[in-house]
Amino acid sequence: MPGKIKVKVLAGRNLPVMDRASDTTDAFVEIKFGGITHKTDVCRKSLNPHWSSTEWYRFEVDESELQDEPLQLRLMDHDTYSANDAIGKVVISLAPLLAREIHNTKGVGTTPGGAVLSGWIPVFDTMHGIRGELNVIVKVELFTDFNRYKTSSCGVQFFHCPSIPPGYKAIAVHGFVEELVVNDDPEYQWIDKIRTPRASNEARQVAFIKLSNQVQRLVGLKAAELGANAVVGYQQDFDLEGEAGVVARAIGTAVSIVPPPMPSQSMSIPPCTQQ
Known part of the structure; x- marks a missing residue:
């Protein structure tokens, strides 16, 4: 395993109303990379949810996945008696983080322990456009004992x-x-x-x-x-x-x-x- 991806979902804001009866949303997030999916807890009845869990969602990946696959965060509305509703999605390419982490492993960067992307990212729905924002932290760590030039081009x-x-x-x-x-x-x-x-x-x-x-x-x-x-x-x-x-x-x-x-x-x- 040449690398590890860690994701933490902190909060959301300005989400659309999905439950017309209460004018709120029961939001949770599915974090997917490759064939693995993690889910946050449901934050009930809020258009500006906060997830209090300090848990990092982790993915261990091989060389080709690390560069080819995007990180996907799907924001959902939880329904008890029917199918959950999709609110929107965040799709993140890890290429900029990989380039930054290569500099870190060479001693060029200033962030120890991995390259980090953090902040508010718009949630996009292909049918309705922007539907709020998610505050996330994404961290990429590369192992130093693998051949980066075997099936990946992380050093370029x-x-x-x-x-x-x-x-x-x-x-x-x-x-x-x-x-x-x-x-x-x-x-x-x-x-x-x-x-x-x-x-x-x-x-x-x-x-x-x-x-x-x-x-x-x-x-x-x-x-x-x-x-x-x-x-x-x-x-x-x-x-x-x-x-x-x-x-x-x-x-x-x-x-x-x-x-x-x-x-x-x-x-x-x-x-x-x-x-």
Whole structure:
């Protein structure tokens, strides 16, 4: 097991009214990663719930899951005598946390014991839009005794800007890297004929995130095989091919970059987006 994900759900706010009789909501959260799902307690009759439990929900994951799978938090309304109602969902890609944790394991970061994402995150429903917010803490810890370059590209940074990002200098340009991944489109699967529009929309949303993560990992693997530690000018494109599926393409330039030995004077350089 190369890594561990820990999740804590603290509170929610501005949730919609799901119980018309009392104008409240009985909220709980399902936390899912891969094939494992955890559930919080039900916070009854509140549009601004607080979960008092100090429990961390833990997932131990392998290398490919850590980069390919998104973390999913589904906010639900509990019903005693009928099926629970979906309020909305939070889908989190762990790629930024993985890049931050790699720096921590190298002694570059300042947060010991794992990279952390915390704060209020909007809850989105594909039928009704934003439906409140969740206050969560997500922590990623990588084990230091596994080969990160075997099936993952955790040691490779991705930059969308076409040049070497500010704060780094290039010591080698290894060449062009590209990858293509094809997967089924959930809207053309047989089960889509019987599931609800919300479930269909969410299935497609998650499928696109997984494709995006997978193609990025494979590009990073190719860059690592060339001896690079970063990809600049990174771009992704998706093609919808109907029943043939969804095609994800990614391209970039594999480079080796290092921070400059001495801090230079500040310059007016546009910021570069890192993924």
